[in-house]
Amino acid sequence: MTTYTLCIFTGNTIGLLNRITIIFTRRRINIESLTVSETERKGVSRFTIVIKHDSREDVEKLVRQIRKIVEVMAVFGYLNDEIVFNEIALFKISTPLGAKTLDIETINKQYKSWVVYWGLDYVVIEKTGTEKEIFEFFEYLRQHEILEFVRSGRVAVGKTEKGLVEYLPEAEWEYYL
């Protein structure tokens, strides 16, 4: 199975998420992660969808069918080495009296993670990185009691010279940047 990251640029309309995911459902492709946010251009949203698939051809067919949706402006499909990607994870760690103390130095220096909230008898640690790095950190934290663990799903930018929005159809876009 190969991991593919699809970047889908769309207008911002109600129900579009549903319209896009229906195509995955029809082709029985499981979505590993999905994030949506507005891009540097007002009114243009960017979906980042990660899937695992063993046929590049089928992924290409999927991409063309997504492109067919009226509100979709462009779809780009990437392999991992073609993008810079990251995700964010939050760990809620129990720290009652008498529990094993957290080694903040290791957490900061070795795992590049930060305590972002100190509760009465728990802390919340934020870790940014690839899926692999996050799971390594998860393994490290298992010596403590993990009350909650959540990942954001992947965000990615292409390793191309231009920004992907440059490939979108021309229009009088309003820039945020």
Added chain:
Amino acid sequence: MEATVLLSESEAQQPNGPTTVPAAAPARIISGAEALMKALVAEGVETIFGYPGGAIMPVYDALYDYQDRLNHILVRHEQGAGHAAEGYARVTGRAGVCLVTSGPGATNLVTAIADALIDSTPMVCLIGQVGRKLLGTDAFQETDVIGVTMPISKWNYQITSADEIPEIISKAFYIAQSGRPGPVVIDITKNAQVELMSEPFVYERCQSIISYRPRVVPKQDQIEKAAELINNAQRPYIFAGHGILISKAEEELKAFVEKTGIPVATTLLGQSSISTDHPNHVGWLGMHGNYGANVQTDKCDLVIAIGMRFDDRVTGDVSAFVKQAKVVHIEIDPAEIDKIIKADAPVVGDAKEALNALMPLVQPNNHAVWLNEFKKFDAIEHEKITVPSLAPSTEKIKMGEVLDLLSIKTSGESILVTDVGQHQMMASRYYKFRRPNSLVTSGGLGTMGFALPAAFGAQVGAPDRQVVAIIGDGCFQMTLQELGTIAQNKVPVKAIILNNNFLGMVRQWQQLFFERRYSFVELQNPDFITIAKGFGVDGHTCNVREDLDASLEKMLAHDGPYLLEVVVEKEENVFPMVPAGAPISHIRLE
């Protein structure tokens, strides 16, 4: 209840229909419902197929004042409205319009929407919805129409305020009719129908949408590559699909074929894209297509597929289909390229534009030897299948005889509208189409019950042409209530029921592949003619061969709608036949 809550304020302000406004007078502020009427008029809509109900009543009230500009046809069931709109769209090339209410009105339309999507038929479905404040509350007759139609429409949108109407309706027509056509669903909440617009009504037809840009004119490099393959091929073979008819490229196809001498087979929906008796026409492709047309797919060295999508009923076992050949695929929908069959030279664009661009680049040729190879198969098919079908020794009439005689009597000039099953295949086999765009049938979805409503839609769209519906006895009973619509609107449709008292195609499969275990396929039928007469439609039952000629004559000469029931042989099979999933070369003649 909802109406009183939501209507009370704005209804009082509603104007009393359109009046002539003096030129100098300030523009009148109108309701959403009236804006919808004006938008439809601005789009050039002439006919609406619809059925009123609670959530669409404000629109029907506005329609009352627009009866002189918009011809509304009241159907008997919303599915009928949908298929009628499809029939209308298929013969006119313009979007068929349906107007129905929320909830069951919308869900009854679903089959027709799905049918229109898979057969690339432009349609705009205007559907009432509960008021905005009631959305999501399980209100009376509320269905999530946007959710339901999302996977079966080309585009859908929920209008929740009157001000959205002009822009969204113009987008709806643009999307439905451009690129690869398809159905668009517009869900209009009741408050949006009743409210007044905040500004005077202005309508601009949509010309483009930033995120939706179908390529019409193909890229020159794709054309050049395709032309090179065509010029170098020894045994090229054209598959002509529905796209030829949609882009009205029949003349261009004929000119292309006559210059290059390439044999042409049509798909089911591509029937009538070239005259059946054109010397280069070698038949139709697919499960029940012609012997030579199918077998020769194994022999060609180049396939030129135009406006077709390699449906599994055409390819049979895909892994064995045209493996030896290179493929030029001319198609307006990029998602169809490489979807089933890998294209060596894809040409994304409109069929007409592509053929025009190819024309100067292809060399004149006649491929006489190659074309001649089809003939030996034709001779076998003629002897083994056609002759026994058209001049049978059986006591009962055979389906083929009816179609053959109809073809002769109408000089192949009628529009045939067929349902789904054996009669559909027989119609496609034995009717000799001599005019373009003359077969309206449910191909992709295979919707039984399609023909009767689609036929009156087609007749309304093409009032100057003879429209004949070919219907099976099973199919007829799915939508026979539309006889009421036909009678009320005096639509002079002729309908022929080929009655074998069976769900014939299913029975054929049970005979051939399920050891004759006839599981629930025999029908106890009503007296169809009595039913027709009950609706006010005249009719006649033809039981014997001697009466067939006169029966068809009488039907065709009849002024107004007419139902002819022909009692045919009970257990006739359609051949040739490619068993489902088998390679095309495994085509069976018996």
